[in-house]
Amino acid sequence: MKPHQSTFFDGGKRLQMTESIELAIQSLQAYGPDHPHWGIAWSGGKDSSATLTMVIWLIDSGRIKAPKTLTVFYADTRQELPPLAIAAQQIMDELRERGIQVEVVTAPMDKRFMVYILGRGVPPPNNNTLRWCTRQIKIDPMEQALRERLDQLDGQILMITGVRQGESAIRDRRIEMSCSKDGAECGQGWYQQVLPNAKGLRGRLATLAPLLHFRVCHVWEWLKHWAPQEEFGDWSTAMIADAYGGDEAEEINARTGCTGCPLAAEDTALNTILLNPQWTYLQPLTGIKPLWRELREPQHRIKKAGLERLKDGSIAKNPQRMGPITLEARLMGLERVLGIQAACNTAALAQGRPQISLINPDEEARIRALIAAGTWPDGWEGDEPAADTVMPIVYQNGAVQPLLFSAEEAS
Numbered sequence: 001m002k003p004h005q006s007t008f009f010d011g012g013k014r015l016q017m018t019e020s021i022e023l024a025i026q027s028l029q030a031y032g033p034d035h036p037h038w039g040i041a042w043s044g045g046k047d048s049s050a051t052l053t054m055v056i057w058l059i060d061s062g063r064i065k066a067p068k069t070l071t072v073f074y075a076d077t078r079q080e081l082p083p084l085a086i087a088a089q090q091i092m093d094e095l096r097e098r099g100i101q102v103e104v105v106t107a108p109m110d111k112r113f114m115v116y117i118l119g120r121g122v123p124p125p126n127n128n129t130l131r132w133c134t135r136q137i138k139i140d141p142m143e144q145a146l147r148e149r150l151d152q153l154d155g156q157i158l159m160i161t162g163v164r165q166g167e168s169a170i171r172d173r174r175i176e177m178s179c180s181k182d183g184a185e186c187g188q189g190w191y192q193q194v195l196p197n198a199k200g201l202r203g204r205l206a207t208l209a210p211l212l213h214f215r216v217c218h219v220w221e222w223l224k225h226w227a228p229q230e231e232f233g234d235w236s237t238a239m240i241a242d243a244y245g246g247d248e249a250e251e252i253n254a255r256t257g258c259t260g261c262p263l264a265a266e267d268t269a270l271n272t273i274l275l276n277p278q279w280t281y282l283q284p285l286t287g288i289k290p291l292w293r294e295l296r297e298p299q300h301r302i303k304k305a306g307l308e309r310l311k312d313g314s315i316a317k318n319p320q321r322m323g324p325i326t327l328e329a330r331l332m333g334l335e336r337v338l339g340i341q342a343a344c345n346t347a348a349l350a351q352g353r354p355q356i357s358l359i360n361p362d363e364e365a366r367i368r369a370l371i372a373a374g375t376w377p378d379g380w381e382g383d384e385p386a387a388d389t390v391m392p393i394v395y396q397n398g399a400v401q402p403l404l405f406s407a408e409e410a411s
């Protein structure tokens, strides 16, 4: 391998790129031969793209032994940042040209992020509520795809993931679920920890994170400077690094996840993309994150009127809790997202740039049908009061604090 120097790698104490790759080879050599079938969980983000392209290069160049079968599972959440979605399409072409089986894994229609929120009315996730999105749009569909693949195979699958913990991984061998740490990629920790224990997969799935020890600078170095070279596989990975800030990607250290992720403090990745003149036409996408915030506001939701008895007979902990999004607000949200999509695509056409798909025609039709049918999430009927209705406060013990002034008194 040609020595590859970079200003990233000064300081002596840091692992060098070649040493990092050598460790990846060792982990694949140690665990790979025990498993005839390999799968690679790939989201199009930086860590899993680096893992995918490196593993294939290591196989192609004879540095590790090829498994009997290799399946790449591309987790298409329909929420990917457009430059990443485009890069993923190109990499998929490159994989298929090599004869590698690629499966595109997408959540069923009613579970997709846009359809679940705008059609069914479930509020967008935030940091204080149950985070339903990662499981629903990434983990569950991957579980299902793996079950189907396992039905076609004998024995176990070794699932290779892009989990990365940096140098600390070598010391403490911890895998964190958090996707906010060190610009980590949303979902990868879940693939590593949750999937092997999933129903129907227990005992049939082992996981391996060969880039666990990679520092984030190694990932960028690979994607931007190494993988695009013919000797390392000639991969279309530079676009991924460019989307995240090119040579400044390490400093920016944007988290990899959905466009307008409601859980990220800032849309750092999108903002970085918009600094690139090629992608400024995607500026309207900055309207998505505020929309999710707005749809969580009381004026767009309904609430329980008082004490709520749960299915098991117990009383819910939070009387008068806020619930789903009203039908009107869902329509407003749908029109807003379609407007953002149309604005991007009008500019794309004018500039000869790629168009984007936030909500495709099938998804739009499904959202409209769910709204028209008055669909509400489980436990809600739709006749509950608007969440901004002023009402006497009900406590969990049943005590009621009346309003100081009733509506009649006030008028």
Ligand code: SF4
Binding pocket: 079, 125, 133, 134, 137, 138, 186, 187, 256, 257, 258, 260, 261, 262, 263, 264
């Ligand atoms: S990136 Fe954000 S919105 Fe997307 S699955 Fe992860 S937490 Fe949910």
